[in-house]
Amino acid sequence: MTRENTKGGVVVAMHLLAWALLGFVLVFYQPLSWGVSLPAVFWVKQFLNFGLLVALFYFNAHYLVPRYLLKNKVFVFILWVVALVVLMLVVSKIADQQLEIRRHMERIMPRPRHHGGPKPRHLIDGILLMTTLLVIGVSTSMAVIQRWQADARLRDAVEKQNITSELALLKAQINPHFFFNTLNNIYALSYTNVEESREATLTLSRMMRYLLYETQQDVAPLSLEFAFIDDYIELMKLRVQSSSNVQYTRDEAVPDYPIAPMLLLPFVENAFKHGINASQESEIRIDARLANGALKLHVENHIFPTQHVAGAESGGIGLNNTRRRLDLLYPEKHRLEILTDEKANTYTVNLTINLT
Numbered sequence: 001m002t003r004e005n006t007k008g009g010v011v012v013a014m015h016l017l018a019w020a021l022l023g024f025v026l027v028f029y030q031p032l033s034w035g036v037s038l039p040a041v042f043w044v045k046q047f048l049n050f051g052l053l054v055a056l057f058y059f060n061a062h063y064l065v066p067r068y069l070l071k072n073k074v075f076v077f078i079l080w081v082v083a084l085v086v087l088m089l090v091v092s093k094i095a096d097q098q099l100e101i102r103r104h105m106e107r108i109m110p111r112p113r114h115h116g117g118p119k120p121r122h123l124i125d126g127i128l129l130m131t132t133l134l135v136i137g138v139s140t141s142m143a144v145i146q147r148w149q150a151d152a153r154l155r156d157a158v159e160k161q162n163i164t165s166e167l168a169l170l171k172a173q174i175n176p177h178f179f180f181n182t183l184n185n186i187y188a189l190s191y192t193n194v195e196e197s198r199e200a201t202l203t204l205s206r207m208m209r210y211l212l213y214e215t216q217q218d219v220a221p222l223s224l225e226f227a228f229i230d231d232y233i234e235l236m237k238l239r240v241q242s243s244s245n246v247q248y249t250r251d252e253a254v255p256d257y258p259i260a261p262m263l264l265l266p267f268v269e270n271a272f273k274h275g276i277n278a279s280q281e282s283e284i285r286i287d288a289r290l291a292n293g294a295l296k297l298h299v300e301n302h303i304f305p306t307q308h309v310a311g312a313e314s315g316g317i318g319l320n321n322t323r324r325r326l327d328l329l330y331p332e333k334h335r336l337e338i339l340t341d342e343k344a345n346t347y348t349v350n351l352t353i354n355l356t
Contacts, residue, residue, distance in 0.1 A: 052091065069140065088128070221258065246284045247283070257355035260330075336352075
């Protein structure tokens with residue numbers, strides 16, 4: 001049984017229970033409390049009223065409310081409601097006369113005579129009027145609430161589809177960008193050190209395996225994401241000058257919390273882009289920790305605006321997209337601080353993501 005069928009069955013069951021309760025109160029409870037044997041025509045009249053109320057409920061919910069009230073035709077809707085209430089009272093009155101309900105009821109429950117003659121008869125059944133208005137009110141409320149819920153589900157579905165499309169576009173922008181720049185690294189390395197270029201090729205192969213298979217899913221194990229960053233940093237170390245100091249520390253054993261793939265790379269890429277200078281001493285510090293289900297990434301580097309390492313990010317696409325991915329994937333579950341110290345000429349990124 002599908003989820004939709006189950007949900008539909010629950011709704012039908014709820015309607016049946018609600019009508020059973022109303023039917024008991026309307027048809028049985030009050031007459032049975034009188035403690036007398038009622039004629040059959042009385043029960044016929046009660047069931048007729050009950051059937052008319054059920055028909056009125058669904059006619060209002062599925063026709064009047066969607067066609068008039070929800071389309072801001074309030075005046076026409078009110079006219080329909082008034083007409084239906086009058087029709088309900090008229091039909092009930094005709095049924096009383098045709099079935100001779102009053103005569104049968106006075107036979108078993110004679111009315112006391114008042115001074116000046118018998119008590120005048122009421123033209124309007126007050127209890128039926130109030131019951132009819134109550135049924136219309138509940139029907140209208142239910143129809144309006146269901147429409148609001150349907151509109152909310154539609155908005156959520158559209159928003160989810162937009163987010164999915166946007167995330168796919170963001171990953172598509174990051175992945176080729178990283179791939180081609182890393183190939184440039186290996187190409188340049190092949191001219192200076194063949195052995196290291198081979199190792200770099202194996203490293204890239206391992207990274208591309210992650211890139212091709214893991215990034216096709218919405219999430220990847222945190223250990224694989226860390227391993228990917230490990231390989232990237234080792235690959236970049238082959239290109240930096242000996243005067244550059246790259247300090248990288250992280251937790252060795254981490255639980256495999258799910259994390260969006262390729263989420264940490266742009267911050268590391270950005271550090272190599274702006275934090276390495278061929279003629280000056282430079283330093284990059286990268287620290288990744290996991291504490292109480294929260295991933296904490298700290299990246300700090302000096303700023304050399306006119307310099308970058310081959311293979312590092314260009315154009316800022318990855319970093320900007322990562323900001324957007326964080327907003328979409330971890331709303332209110334992440335904190336990103338980017339600090340620039342002009343005196344120390346340093347650029348610092350502090351990222352915290354709650355992965356639980």
